[in-house]
Amino acid sequence: MELRKEYFADERKDDLKEIGQPRLRSDALGHVTGTTTFFADRNLPGLLHLKMVRSPHHHARIRAIDLSEAGRHPGVVRILTADDVPHNVYTILTLIQVGPEDETVLATDKVRWKGEAIVAILADSERAAHEAAERVKVDYEVLPAVLSIDEALAPGAPIVNEYHGQNYYRYDSGESRKVRFGDVEAGFAGADHILEQTYGSGPIEHAPTETTGCIVVPEGSGRYTCYTNTQAMFFTLDNTSIILQMDGAKLHMVGGTVGGGFGGKVDVIVEPIAILGAKLTGRPVSFIYSREEEMQISSPRAAEKLVIKDGVMRDGRIVARYVKAYIDAGAYSRHSPYGAQKSAAHFPGPYTVPNVWVDSHCVYTNRTPSSAMRGFGVTIGDFALEVQMDKLARLVGMDPLEFRFVNAYRDGDMKAHRQPTEGAALIECMQEAARASNWPVSEKYLQMSSARREG
């Protein structure tokens, strides 16, 4: 890695003693000696193993659940159902007033995605839990499923999630988070070229080497210590407190050393049910996702569909940008309404465009609920935007890098969401990229500055 100190040198004092120093990581010694304690690195006498029975269907009504055989199976200590969960219908962003509550901790009358949790087996051994899970009998009435954004938004589509009443999240702004800036139709009318393209992506998994999980210990004090690899300690504590209707003072979350997160460990999924198990059995409980659960059950990055329509002038200026973004939330909200909103704020990218229209939709389908991942709300949008930029450059016959210089945002430029640009550095990154890759760029672009416009 190379630090190029000559850029923005006048905005920075480089006289710090600890900051800027390449100190060894204090935690690395534990990592290389295998002594770092991850949540699962503890042995507890009497530990129970929690195994979830999951839906084999994308969408089905549950007619009946028969636990009689599973309950009698040797080694089974308790089976948890929705009836055991005090506040079974929840949503994770309740704490920041994003509703409605739309997801069941354990399914009641319906399952809305293949893999949805129905009952939790607590057993003395993993083997016994697996054996008992095979003996749970669920009677399903399979319902028509909606598996894509287009299917979900088609007229007459089956409703995925009744708590929403329609297959998209309803913002205060309506069916999408909107950004309206300038007059996009006038922009298109005056443009030399118009280019409309559609982009897409499949769901992506965080795939941390350590799977999501927790170990809960009921303490003599009546409290519950939960060793967890959550990315957000109090978020987990507070949501657990709501779901279990348990005073937060009874909960003690211990974590902070996580085997990779990438956004995959911000959903509060394993802790509430494991703590409930510990409460109802009085024994320590371990609920750790198998690798297959991590890959297919834990929330992925959402699949997205983006339609971008741009008006561009012969000289390379983008004069209008219209974006319709669709985030495939799967069956439940989790963090997706937030992600779609973040996506709306991100457009039109790091470029100054006078006329912008954005509609960002959070769409429900009968799929694994998606949620946060590294680059949440932005990664797929950036892919679409930057491929679009390349196409636009070729459309007007410009070099793709020079085309970006023409449109790059600078300090003081008004963004589409009506905040003035501050601290921009896109131009300098591109200047350095041109230098590092021997990409020929006209001198006038190399003289540009993010801090001020020429002339």
Place this chain on the structure above:
Amino acid sequence: MGLGLKTFPTLAAAGEALAASATARYLGGGTLVVRSANEGDVRFDTYVTASEQALTDITVADGRATIGAGVTMARIVREPALGFLAPVAKAVGGAAIRNMATVGGNLFAPVPYGDFAVALLALDANLDIDGQPVAASTFLAGRDTTHARALVRSVSFALPVDGTFKFAKASRIRPKGVSVVTIAAVVEERAGTISSARIAYGCMADRPIRAPAVEMALVGKARTAEGIAAALAVATEGTTPPTDAIASAWYRSEVLPVHLKRLLLSA
């Protein structure tokens, strides 16, 4: 109920134990069956294994090689007399898996695994099952039915003439990746033309298969771009490639002739 391990001194005794219990599974290197147990497969409760010496023997004599079913991929890589098979064994898993995965297990490995079995098929290997020779092709055809619970003691094959054995595995990930397509070939040439050819594919059906149309089309031709053209044209004949997480059936069919061409024309 839990799991248990029973170790027997001979394969025959292990076979009796397996025959006596529908919930017993033979344990070779563990890469398939222990994984199943870890993942919650409760259809079996007993591992059965045998410590018979022949399972780990390698004999190379009189132009023939016999490899015990318990021989690991790593042993094959290290065995000087089987140098031509080293690239095949190295194509299986990473370093740790190669120290565990066995020749016998590979014969049972479901698609997209089982690269070594592809080579055995091209080598026209015979399997020792209960002391009876069974052609690899026969075994593979009956792998899910007549031979589903077969215990393989060893595999044996005639050593190919130097330079006639070729192997290629296309995968998405390097150096350790699961197969898109795997091709093994034994191609003999005489006076500039192909005198005999045995071609086997992995991942072009639900188990390793031979490519008889290709073999026929190669005999009598030169091993040149023009010479193999007719064979490439029938490369996918008789194949029913799977679609899985690695590649679609369409993609496998499209790239098979490309990889076959590259393999056949390689030095």
Place this chain on the structure above:
Amino acid sequence: MAMRQGRGVAAVNYPTGMNLGGDPTQALVHSTPTGNFMVSLSSVDLGQGMKQIMAQICAETIGVPTDRVIVDTADTDTGPHCMGTFASRGTHRAGNAVIAAAREARQVMLEVAAEELEVNASDLDTDGAGNIHVRGAPQRSISIFDTALSAHFKRGRSISGRGMFLIPRSYPDAETGAMKPSTCYAHACTVAEVEVDDETGEVNVLTVKNIFEIGRALNPKMVEQQLVGGSWMGISHALYETTEPYYPSREHGGRDFNEYLMPGPGDLAQTEVIVLERPAADGPYGAKGPGEMCANPQIPAIANAIFDAVGVRIDTLPITPERILRALKANGTENAGLVAH
């Protein structure tokens, strides 16, 4: 067969912190009797090195070496609230909270030292090596060790501080979308070179040159870790990753690390990382959040490079060999085309 080469570029920005703010983090700092400093947090280290960076930030602010700072984090019984580690917020939000707490603790420390040295606290400075001295008169000094002992056992002072950082929540206007999503943005530009096998659609990423502007590299080696790892993940997203290869079909989803594809150690591009620093006005020592942004620009840069190499546009992620081959077989018309009208 032909291996065809191409080059592509992409430039991006990325907001630091939770979208629309409203995401507080607190920190507490106190000294031990012998002048070591404890930072209490509930922020989570996912592997990015939060504990080390908070120690360096606290050390810089107090004026001690980093190895005299201990970070105790992610125990809800002892650490004050943090919204969590996500949205590139850890360093920015928790770092600011630690600075605020450390400043308060430093002030008490200087007051105690001032009483011992019989000077005004405002005339004192730290040397970063464990001592406090009168500014301009380094011989008039007291060690932080002695200062802490004095605070504890003689003067009855708690060398401690409380820090809180909150960017007030912004509520988007329903009609216009006027809002304040973030207070600072990191930037990046990536140039990627690829080689495409036009018979199989396979792509080798030959080089990626990444330029990242991240406000301030608080620990350059740790920044490098994040950026190099992120660049790899960007390549992985571009060409390999999905839980559902045939989306929207739910069939054939990967269940393990053999089926869920990511580049292996034999697939690595020659990777260059260059860092620029334009300090953020509200960043801890100017830092912005680099952790997410660093995995984004490679994706479109590679997509653009593939077009440059073989003339097909793949507008759906991941850009698999199959998608490229299908486009090549359709003579480059799949997805493509510049639909000018």
Place this chain on the structure above:
Amino acid sequence: MKKVPVQFTLNGEDKAEFVESGATLLKALREKIGDTSVKAGCQQGTCGSCAVIVDGELRLSCLTLAERCDGAAIETTGGLAHGEVLHPLQRAFNEGFATQCGFCTPGMIMAAKALLDGNPQPSREDVVEAISGNICRCTGYEPIIQAILAAARANSLSAA
């Protein structure tokens, strides 16, 4: 559940335990003996986080039955350092910033040790091959490859 006695050496120390028949070496090490340097990343044989060295060979403890290790010599990253003196690989991973979350690190170091034990001066290609069964999601592998090469160089210096 039937328990069987198992005896082996772990990092040179004698261990004797009763384990459940059919239990994996991973479970025996972590739950019976308390060596939690061995990580359960997948229990499928696809991530390498549980890699240990058994009688000189790298193995996945998640797919190895404990009772088949009777009499074996087992090495784990947990026993690699001598007091405060780190193994050259541990030093190289630490100083080379080759760990981030640290979860893959013990298995990665075992894979590297198995390589260097048999091939003290590996090429980059040898290193890539040796760690190819070990997944790291944080680093992008390059720092790990560099650390292993650095450890090999340090070994050759100390041997000289």
